[in-house]
Amino acid sequence: MTTDVDRLRRRGPAIGATRVTIVDVARVAGVSVSTVSKVINDRYGVAPQTHDRVMDVVERLGYETSLVASSLRRTSTNVIGILIPEFEPFSTELLKGISSAAEGTGYELLAYSGNLGHDQVGWERRSLSRLAGTLIDGAVVVAPTATVTDAPIPVVAVDPHTGRTGPSTIEADNVGGARAATQHLIDLGHRRIAHVRGREDLVSASLREQGYREALEAAGIPFDPDLVRVGGYRAAETTDAARELLTLPEPPTAVFSANDLSAIRVLEIAGELGLRVPEDLSVVGFDNVPESANAVPALTTVAQPLHEMGAEAVRILLGLLGGEPVEEHLHLPATLVVRASTAPPAR
Template identity: 80%
Template sequence: MTHTVRSGRTAERPVVERATIVDVARTAGVSVSTVSKVINGRDGVAAETYDRVMSVVADLGYESSLVASSLRRRSTNVVGVLVPQFEPFSTELLKGISTATEGTGYELLAYSGDLSHNEIGWERRSLSRLAGTLIDGAVIVAPTAAVTTATIPVVAIDPHTGRTGPSTVEVDNIGGARAATEHLIELGHTRIAHIRGRTDLVSAEQREQGYREALQAAGLPYDPELVRVGGYRAVETTDAAHELLSLPNRPSAIFAANDLSAIRVLEVAAELGLRVPEDLSVVGFDNVPEAANATPALTTVSQPMHQIGAEAIRILMELLNGESKEEHLRLPATMVIRASTAPFVG
């Protein structure tokens, strides 16, 4: 059904109204209670009537209220994916989550928190809005606080507090960062800077820890002057890169805590007239699709992002089905060597 909205300054346009259960009943020639029985799978409806009602439901595009249905059934058959923002890392996770959800009988609701003011605890607020009425369980990406009081099953990816609270899935951040730094050391670099991630995330601390461990194992001193906070954000990374590359004795290599920061380093280096990798080697972390398309192609630590998303859904499904309890999974990271790193030439 449509009607037209008129305005003195805009062209006429059709507005589609949502079909109601009354519309379905009227069109099918049955009572509202009969339609209710059909869409809720209750007995007492003849096969011919059932088929007629379902045909009308399809023709009108009728959908019962998810909230109302959930209140009746105490279940929505929807799982939520809560992310701080939609960026390359979370998008790749969503691909793995989506694929793994197929065939489970559950639908996905992707929900982004408002981090415009660096809000801490956004996931708790989001869960309180969604839990029980819109979603039966949730996968939360990079939560800023531990979610210990959730009323529904929860799995955290890249958790703020590490392996505490609900079930978690993460990558080997320490091992991956150590491998990135070791790669630069093997190329002969000794002044290696690090642009670290969000100060509130354990994963960022772990990547800095891996960087430090690799330096120590190689007998290289840790220099605080060569470490800056990028926070996984372009503005902060830009400032950090400018500061590092403007030092009197600038670093010959930079390990950034994620790919988007590393790509921003490539851009800042070009702005300053530095050639990568001839004048500066750069390594990232994540292996998002943008890394391979950077100029030059970015050497990085690869997270199995699709697998991380799939494992999070597997654990969540088991929790929803009562098949398992808390689980903490850590997956390996691997080096992907491309064109942004080269041997140090003094």
């Protein structure tokens, strides 16, 4: 015997709000549409056995309410937006920490990139204007290019381009981490240490170069601008920078890159030029994304606590949503992770 549930299931595997309606749920459960509405919105006035029967049908049919429609009724969505300029190893690791921290809070996550592109300044403002109010209650914005001071919803910025300004921010110790990376190379005996820096418009890149310079100065090693090139935090943009540095008349014996992706590209270019790492060249990165441990050789790097940064972003945002006092600017430690890509210089 074919039932209503069987017929609805045959509509297709992707049954959702556009395929199974609240009317379908009411008909199968043998109740009114208003009763189904009360059940799915947790309103009083429904007998326990009726509530259980409706929820059983909802689960069997795979019916899902519209977040937008629900938000219009409740004036909130119970959704946190995660705004990311692009999905790459750094943001992916942050997302893992965000997801873990959001479990059991009653909030869902909406990760949004909107085809933002690498160089679109102000992308976070445009994205917040699209999502705020009807889709999300608050947002974690990763690496915003501008200070979000006029957002209509609570916002926490992770690794902001503009530093500690505007809304609550979370960042790792960029200066201390870069200083530790450079000091590690100095302690190994390197004196000609190059730096592949990040994007020139980012505060984090400037802070990491600052840490590099501070370590050189403390060791009495003169800063040489010829040993600094912009890699832009991207592997493709690091190619020319690495070739220029490694083919200098007096090439460096070590390279500190401002992130792991550019450091891994330095490893690749060194191999193409016939250089052995770490025998001929030592390389250090920054971030400690999973790719760094899988590089050949395994990359010495500075670990940002990416999972913790994501989790703290959720904690602070929930505090803001609840009207609680929170830290304005959270500064977390960065630690050196020594692997196989560094050794004393051969010359």
